[in-house]
Amino acid sequence: MLILILRRIGNMLLIMLAVSLVLFLLLEINGDAVAAKVLGAFSTDEQRRLWLAANGYDDPLYTRYFRWLSGFLTGNLGESITFQAPVAEVLWPRLQNTIVLGALTMAVVIPLSLTLGVIAGMRESSVTDRVISIGSVLTTSVPEFATAVFLSAIFVFLLGWLPGTSAMINGFDPVQLILPVAVLVIYDFGYVTRMTRASMAEVMTTNYIRTAILKGLPFRRVITRHALRNALIAPFTVIMLQINWLLSGVIVVEFFFGYKGFGSLLLEASLNQDIFVIEACTMIAVFVAVTTQTLADIGYGFLNPRIRFQ
């Protein structure tokens, strides 16, 4: 088990390193292009040369890479071009906003999809199962921007109940979070529901469940005491991996509702070629994704006795 954990963490660090190298080569291999982005299109060659020399871009590539990497590890993320401020200062408030959005989404998705999945998988091919399964295919088929359009049309245009944007101009307003969270929940819950349903349906066909039913235990007790323990191992992994999808969805949803979060920051930075912000955002996104994958692997090992006792 310990070896498994160490291997997973080692693998995670290796992937982070590979990603950082690719990112560095992609965005910074050409120093002149970096200078042009930082100083603007109208800077002279002389200005660019001075900037490059002052910022150590004349050093060999590997020196620059290690300096860049150590800057990253010590929290020195460089300076944003558009915001004229250190990247960390721009990034943290945005990241906090997205954490709020993501946490609320997960807080709804997890109980909702586990409940629906268990109910559907409990009695395979029943009417309830059919309805839940079709419903989850339907909601995952609708792209986030389309869900956002539909919900806005109903709740903003027709009924006028909710605000159409979530820019939070006059301070934090929970009402403005309802639509973005709803869109993310609608897109994300279907997949977890289906996976939970599949896992539950599989457990229900096992011999020990048949035995429990045949020896006369009440159905409710069979489900809660016997089936759930095994059926909920696989969904744990799925939920952890869902965080990766959430980070993708956040870009579209934040852009749609004008929410000042991490996803919209990454998009703005990419469109403006604000390269130090792009680098920081990407590394954070990949870090979150890789960490959750690693936790999913390790957690799966802990939860599943067949792996734990190997």
Add this chain to the structure above:
Amino acid sequence: MSVAEDRHSPAVSAFGQAMRSFTLLRESLVAMIGTGIVVFWASVAIFAPVIAPFTGTEIVVPFAMPGDVAPDGRVFWLGTDALGRDVLSRVIWGSRTVLLYAPLATFAAYALGIVMGVAAGYLRGWVDTALSFVSNAILSFPVMVLYVIIITSVGASALNIVLAVTFASGPGIMRIVRGLVLDLRNREYVAAAQTRGEGAWYIMLIEILPNARGPLIVDVCLRLGYVTITIGALGFLGLGLPPPNPDWGGMVSENRAFATVFPHMVIFPCIAISSFVLGLNLLADGLREISLRD
């Protein structure tokens, strides 16, 4: 349609096989509905010049509501957008964009994923280690982050979108193919081909690959739906095909500012993309159900 039994037999003609697949399809209502939706959009795309009342790029009357009549007597069934282009015609012409580029990108990704996956699964060793590491690194990106970075740095064009999708989804396909190949590589017919002295690529692509197609067909439908969503989302973010080509995601992006007052400008392209993806997902579901039944 179990993978192991389904062998190549030259006696069955392509037509006979197609008929057999169709009969199988009829067993699942879900698959039939999915096929219906997909065929509907395919016909819309093919017959776009015939059925679209306007060209989709011509500017007529801006801000017309659904049902309004154009000066020349034609009806704007779904209204017009902020620039005065007929929404229905743009939805119809937009189907061409989606039905051309989504399959193109998916199949390009499959070509890459299959070559990588078959090579990793069959050759094993350092090839497998290297390919698996590369694909793990690519898969560790949240997909949309990867798309945004790639498209903003190389520029938005049809070719770049196809390449970005290939780059980002190839590794996922590789993982599936690799797993299937690892399972198939120890079969007797592979050993027979090896004894005959066939080359490694011949064995990989002619002997092993056709036998891995069952699960892959389901994955193609799902992935096609996902690529459609991706292309739509990129269009919505303003990173899609350059205007004035109508594409469903781009239509939402162009008219977003007016959406709260004129929802018809954005709702119909959204219905179009959602129904097409739904069709593909239902088809995949039905196919999976059928393949599990036998």
